[in-house]
Amino acid sequence: MEKEKKQELLAFAADIRTQVVSMISKVGSGHVGGSLSAADLMACLYGGQMCVDPKNPRWDGRDRIVMSKGHAGPVMYAALALKGFFPMEMLNTLNQPPTQLPSHTDRNRTPGVDMTTGSLGQGASTAAGIALALKLSGKEMYTYLILGDGECQEGQVWEAAGFAAAQKLNRLIAFLDYNGKQLDCEIAETLGGDPAFAQKFAAFGWNVIDVLQGNDVEAIWNAIDQAKTYSGEKPTMVVLHTVKGKGWSEAETQESCHSMSVTVAQAAQAAAEFAQQKR
Amino acid sequence: MKKAYPAALEALFAKNDKVLSMDADLMRAIGTVKLWRDHPDRVIECGIAEANMIGAAAGLSSEGYIPLTHTFAAFASRRVMDQIFMSCAYAKLNVKMIGSDPGVVAQMNGGTHTANEDIAMMRTLPDVTVVEVTDTVALPQILEQAVAQYGTFYIRLPRCAVPRVYAQNARLILGRANVLREGKDVAIFACGIEVSAALDAAELLASEGVEATVMDVFTIQPLDRGAILEAAERTGAVVTAENHSINGGLGSAIAECLGEGCPVPMERVGNLGEFGDVGKLTDLMKRYHLTAKDIAEKARKVLARKQTI
Numbered sequence: 001m002e003k004e005k006k007q008e009l010l011a012f013a014a015d016i017r018t019q020v021v022s023m024i025s026k027v028g029s030g031h032v033g034g035s036l037s038a039a040d041l042m043a044c045l046y047g048g049q050m051c052v053d054p055k056n057p058r059w060d061g062r063d064r065i066v067m068s069k070g071h072a073g074p075v076m077y078a079a080l081a082l083k084g085f086f087p088m089e090m091l092n093t094l095n096q097p098p099t100q101l102p103s104h105t106d107r108n109r110t111p112g113v114d115m116t117t118g119s120l121g122q123g124a125s126t127a128a129g130i131a132l133a134l135k136l137s138g139k140e141m142y143t144y145l146i147l148g149d150g151e152c153q154e155g156q157v158w159e160a161a162g163f164a165a166a167q168k169l170n171r172l173i174a175f176l177d178y179n180g181k182q183l184d185c186e187i188a189e190t191l192g193g194d195p196a197f198a199q200k201f202a203a204f205g206w207n208v209i210d211v212l213q214g215n216d217v218e219a220i221w222n223a224i225d226q227a228k229t230y231s232g233e234k235p236t237m238v239v240l241h242t243v244k245g246k247g248w249s250e251a252e253t254q255e256s257c258h259s260m261s262v263t264v265a266q267a268a269q270a271a272a273e274f275a276q277q278k279r
Numbered sequence: 280m281k282k283a284y285p286a287a288l289e290a291l292f293a294k295n296d297k298v299l300s301m302d303a304d305l306m307r308a309i310g311t312v313k314l315w316r317d318h319p320d321r322v323i324e325c326g327i328a329e330a331n332m333i334g335a336a337a338g339l340s341s342e343g344y345i346p347l348t349h350t351f352a353a354f355a356s357r358r359v360m361d362q363i364f365m366s367c368a369y370a371k372l373n374v375k376m377i378g379s380d381p382g383v384v385a386q387m388n389g390g391t392h393t394a395n396e397d398i399a400m401m402r403t404l405p406d407v408t409v410v411e412v413t414d415t416v417a418l419p420q421i422l423e424q425a426v427a428q429y430g431t432f433y434i435r436l437p438r439c440a441v442p443r444v445y446a447q448n449a450r451l452i453l454g455r456a457n458v459l460r461e462g463k464d465v466a467i468f469a470c471g472i473e474v475s476a477a478l479d480a481a482e483l484l485a486s487e488g489v490e491a492t493v494m495d496v497f498t499i500q501p502l503d504r505g506a507i508l509e510a511a512e513r514t515g516a517v518v519t520a521e522n523h524s525i526n527g528g529l530g531s532a533i534a535e536c537l538g539e540g541c542p543v544p545m546e547r548v549g550n551l552g553e554f555g556d557v558g559k560l561t562d563l564m565k566r567y568h569l570t571a572k573d574i575a576e577k578a579r580k581v582l583a584r585k586q587t588i
Contacts, residue, residue: 066338106370107341107370108370108371114341115337115338115341115370116365116366116369116370117365118365119361119364119365121330122330122334122361122362122365122366123334124331124334125330125331125332125333125334125335125337125338125362125366126334126335126337126338126341126366126370127338128331128334128335128338129334129335129336129337129338129339129340129341129342130338130339130341130342131338132323132335132338132339133338133339133341133342133343133344134342136299136320136339136344137342155330156330156331156334156362159326159328159330159331160331160334160335162326162328162331163325163326163328163331163335166326167323
């Protein structure tokens with residue numbers, strides 16, 4: 001990866017994180033942890049990997065995206081606003097009616113959001129449906145799906161995994177934000193040890209790319225390149241080993257940062273931390 | 280119905296290239312295997328994974344396809360309620376869900392497969408149209424109109440042969456209750472297999488000098504309030520009949536409508552809040568008090584109440 005591109009992605013990720021914590025501080029609390037862990041992925045997708053037109057969010061030729069871990073709405077909203085889908089000021093309206101930015105992503109409210117999510121597991125199926133629709137229509141666009149690791153405790157994820165493989169949805173590229181934590185505890189605690197996501201998706205018939213540095217923009221970027229050059233019939237799962245609350249020490253060190261309160265003063269401190277991460 | 284359903288789908292395929300059929304391993308049960316072989320690009324086998332089927336249908340519809348999903352009513356409703364809620368209804372998508380063999384029509388599949396609560400569940404969801412197919416004449420018309428109207432639909436459908444209610448040239452309009460017989464003494468509102476039972480009940484009553492109005496309320500949501508209120512006002516006595524629990528179904532919907540708009544004596548025929556069981560349709564209809572005799576009995580009861588007012 002060229003140095004300039006990496007700089008650009010690092011800066012974009014830092015800006016996304018700054019906006020995530022800032023918008024949450026305006027309402028006082030929100031889903032910080034799972035938004036920050038996915039910020040680098042968002043930077044790569046909206047920083048060039050995804051084909052979209054911010055001025056025409058429903059352009060038919062766009063790549064589709066489903067944020068199945070819908071509570072990470074803030075990280076998507078930050079990326080969309082920074083990319084120009086809607087004015088930056090709109091970020092200040094998160095969860096304050098009549099807002100276009102509800103906690104969980106909603107296809108009928110927010111420009112750039114292709115599917116309504118929030119009840120976990122369902123985005124896996126809707127993304128598979130979108131990818132199948134594009135395939136049936138002979139369209140070449142990609143469908144991107146973002147799953148949470150705790151979300152994979154939902155049986156529907158595995159119903160969808162089998163379906164996507166059976167339908168040979170090879171332009172479905174999924175990401176698993178494997179930050180290791182859910183609301184109550186660590187993922188391993190509820191699953192009896194190592195969830196072995198890479199092996200599980202491989203067993204379900206997916207092309208799996210395991211990215212141990214899941215918060216490294218260069219590693220994510222290269223994984224997406226690799227997914228796009230894959231020429232087989234399987235859907236692709238990119239397992240991103242991430243850190244919940246990544247980039248903000250206050251969140252990273254909390255026992256649970258899934259949903260946490262954030263003051264405006266804390267947001268300013270966080271922004272200073274993120275500014276250091278731009279290079 | 281197992282012939283009429285694939286035939287209706289075939290006609291829809293020919294008319295609209297966006298229409299798809301999806302099933303959760305029950306194509307042999309509903310008679311669509313040949314359709315699948317003939318149109319492998321239009322029929323999607325989803326396997327025994329109903330939640331995924333509903334979600335995938337929502338995704339397909341967001342790209343302009345019009346999927347008709349099928350599984351047994353028990354699985355088409357209670358197993359996938361949250362998927363219907365969020366991925367279809369809340370997301371304002373265009374999925375047509377067919378739940379077959381509701382209530383006692385489940386017959387030998389028994390209590391586990393008997394959906395007596397599906398109408399009640401669907402009716403609580405905003406923007407979901409709830410329809411029950413009356414016979415093979417109604418079926419293609421209902422499917423065609425459901426496809427033509429954007430939105431999430433739940434369509435109840437028996438698989439077995441059912442008595443013919445409509446003449447071949449009868450025309451059904453979604454959202455409008457159909458008057459099948461006019462009488463001044465009592466109004467019987469029915470849906471599904473209870474429509475023909477209601478017509479038989481009206482014959483029994485006629486022999487006793489009682490003139491009954493019979494209406495097929497095949498669209499349960501949104502309810503044809505105007506027609507129901509008019510018939511209730513005209514007759515002053517109402518009986519509802521449905522192959523579903525009396526709690527939350529057609530009877531409840533009509534009671535709510537009349538309670539607010541035209542309170543008259545009313546009796547409900549339907550499952551009285553019991554689980555289903557295995558059995559033959561005729562036996563189950565007797566056991567759960569769904570026969571023409573049961574409807575006539577309720578009509579006599581409501582007429583007695585009317586006279587004491």
